[in-house]
Amino acid sequence: MAFEVRVGCFGVDILQGRTGVAYDWWSTTCMDICQAASKNYAYSWIACPQDEANHIRQCLCTDDQPSSRWLESDSACPYPYVVVDYLGPPAEWEWYYCFDFLSQGPANPFPVSSLPQCLSACAAYPNAYFLWEDREDHYTCACYQRGPPFTDYDCGVGKAMHYYHTPSPTDSAAVRRKQRAAEEAQKEMSRDFEICPAGFRACRVPEENQISYECIDTSSELESCGGCLFGEINASSQVVNTPSEVQGEGCTSLPGVLEHGVACHAGRCIAFACSDGYTLLEDTCVPVGNTGD
Structure with a gap:
């Protein structure tokens, strides 16, 4: 097959x-x-x-x-x-619907001429996004460690097709050179431009590369609600807030909340559905019998 x-x-x-x-x-x-x-x-x-x-x-x-x-x-x-x-496709990629980058802030995309070129460029990453820019065959690509925060089933022009795979471990010198080149390019861009638009924070991605980041709205992001969990990057590609200095939290990891029973609003986790053995008290899931009544 x-x-x-x-x-x-x-x-x-x-x-x-x-x-x-x-x-x-x-x-x-x-x-x-x-x-x-x-x-x-x-x-x-x-x-x-x-x-x-x-x-x-x-x-x-x-x-x-x-x-x-x-x-x-x-x-x-x-x-x-x-x-x-x-x-x-190279590296056994699989497709999983789409993601609207345009409504979520920039994703550090780069121009490509085809989907195969995008997937090859993202071989060292678990996620690739191929964006149909317009009706004139202009395409861009973005490589990411994390998958999208939500899936969009309404694909089309202006939406990024999401592809994922398990990257193979490699010590290839060519891969290391590409990563170093990408880091230097990111530093160069940071000298002249703010990393993220207003309302978004440059949250570090937890990996060996210390300056990899994603633009996140920490007022509504479920997995970084209220702050960047793994530190924040400034315009000079420096970590300005370490994990111990931020107040963010992953809402879906809170005790007792159901997977789809919590939201991040105004930088605060708001639970609305709890698992067995827990009950809802002031937007928080607490163990049954520990409500203070």
């Missing part, structure tokens, strides 16, 4: 008059067909509603990178849209 990642969902005009071969999706996949044909992209779609009832889809194998001109926002990609997958 071919290994692949989703590129996106596209309108039928992306076919530009080309036709595919019919296949029964219960017995094979378009990715398997295109892998056998040694092609890079698999275009799959349902030609008519009757075909869906009979498990019949159309498959077009090509080396043509899809254009953002025809990108659609529906991640379910129903009839009559075309699903496009990229075959043989």
Whole structure:
């Protein structure tokens, strides 16, 4: 079976008059067909509603990178849209819906010419974000240690496709050189620009690289509510607040709260649902029998 990642969902005009071969999706996949044909992209779609009832889809194998001109926002990609997958991604990446970077502050993106280039550049990181900038085939990429704080199922132009994998440990000198170059570039940018926009803080990512950070709104971020848990980075790429000096907390790690039973509001964890053995008291989960009544 071919290994692949989703590129996106596209309108039928992306076919530009080309036709595919019919296949029964219960017995094979378009990715398997295109892998056998040694092609890079698999275009799959349902030609008519009757075909869906009979498990019949159309498959077009090509080396043509899809254009953002025809990108659609529906991640379910129903009839009559075309699903496009990229075959043989480096480092066994997998796709998991989208994330709206534009509403969350900058993500230190860099320009790329294709999804494969983005995934290759992010090989040393567990998360990669491929952003369709516009309808003119401009793309950017961002590599991150952490996954997105929430998932957006409404993908499309202006949204970043989220990909994840388990990076392989490596002592490669080339990887180290790339990391050092990225650190120096980040330092250079910091001399002329503020790291994060108003309302966001540059929170350090806990890893060997001491100056890696993410722009976080600590007034509403569940895992860094009220402050940066692992220290904060200033415009000179220095840690200005160490973990022992901040008052932030991870709301989902608080005793007794359910996974989806807590929120961060105004820099404070607000619980609204507790697990068995705990009860809610003034926005906090406390052990039953310890309410002070």
